Amino acid sequence: MDNNFFFGHKIEDRSYLSFIKREIHNLIAKTAFSSMRAGELDIVVSELLSNLIKHAGSGEIFFKLSDTENNSKAFEIYCIDNGPGNNNIGKMMKDGVSSSNTLGHGLGAIERLSNFFQIYSIAKWGTVAYAKILMDEAQKKIVLPRKDIHVDTLQVCMPGENVCGDGYQIRKINNETQIFLGDGLGHGPNAHEAVQKAIEAFNECQETDPTDILRFMHQKVKKTRGLVGTIASYNHTKKEWKVCGVGNITTRFYEGLTSKKIMSHNGIIGLNIPSFLNSHVLSDTDYQHIVMFSDGIRNHWDLHQYPGILKYASPIIAAAIFKDNARRNDDMTLLMGRVN
Structure with a gap:
């Protein structure tokens, strides 16, 4: 079991985004993520950070590389904010649905490109989101082993x-x-x-x-x-x-x-x-x-x-x-x- 901690950053405006994406890119560059998988990871990170700024204005992210059971690597990221939140996040997951006059493909893209993705939100409380991207088996969703x-x-x-x-x-x-x-x-x-x-x-x-x-x-x-x-x-x-x-x-x-x-x-x-x-x-x-x-x-x-x-x-x-x-x-x- 790996014991590495999550790197954390406060995000207070859009100017932080390029620095954080570059830091994550440098972290991934040290691994065997393929260029295609690294590109998909970059899309996930960009959409998460963009949504955080767009809907909440500010928040926190935490990310790390972790070990998997087959001696491979996974990238994990949390986004946490105290923004206005949303009581109908299921509707927002559908492509074409947007509350900010955009194309509304962001959350759907994150879900498709991640091996695991969930988002939880309450109106007037805020939102938490978590995504996990495996270095290998990019098309397979994570299935928990039984009796473990x-x-x-x-x-x-x-x-x-x-x-x-x-x-x-x-x-x-x-x-x-x-x-x-x-x-x-x-x-x-x-x-x-x-x-x-x-x-x-x-x-x-x-x-x-x-x-x-x-x-x-x-x-x-x-x-x-x-x-x-x-x-x-x-x-x-x-x-x-x-x-x-x-x-x-x-x-x-x-x-x-x-x-x-x-x-x-x-x-x-x-x-x-x-x-x-x-x-x-x-x-x-x-x-x-x-x-x-x-x-x-x-x-x-x-x-x-x-x-x-x-x-x-x-x-x-x-x-x-x-x-x-x-x-x-x-x-x-x-x-x-x-x-x-």
Whole structure:
């Protein structure tokens, strides 16, 4: 699982667009994207940025290159704005429909050229959009594997930093899928070092219970400034979760709009953890989401405030939460997973 964060830019007027498109082009030029696929990606980016300026006036974008399961690359991009929004985005997706006297082909082109694209909007709230473009298999839409855990993560550095003090990792061991999310104390290089050492320990540990993994991790990161972290482990045979955390990583399980918050133990991994740790055990249910986030995301939100959001994929849900609750004065990570 790749652990690279999203590059972020605020867009305040049209003069920003050429700089951002050039930055994305330079990023893609380092990969094996074909010239044709790179051109299609450029169209997607141009349409997203143009729509943001045209309809909202300003906003934010986040983008990165990520690894795929077949050792290829994918380009991911979020667009987030606080503009007027639209309660009938389905109508706007149709070619020829425009609210700004244009040809109305923009959203349709983005959908056709992306391997995955969704957009969510509420009148007087704004809009979030997410697109993913695969380097290979340009004509195939993304299909989620069944009987597996699919995870999407929106991770952004504290503004002004070029390394992230948050980190996450996913691994499969025996019949379990385990998710780790950590937050090094503070931010910057020292926080980044702490969370990367924790990820190394997580990958190295042969234990399967989250409590045992955290104890192992605690010993391995003692020479760092320390971190907070949570491990969620899903047993595919028992169809149940075990979750244990130390510090202020928040973990919630959503079953529809009903949520259950998992309490973490007090302490700092690498400095002081309780002598007694216990895991919370939860059964898997249909349409269940696990949401984990660092303290760069405010805790006081609920999915009830986003009408129809559960019809959308995890990146859109994450983007809506991020839009309203990112503190933007710390590293920010929001991880969403579900069992297919």
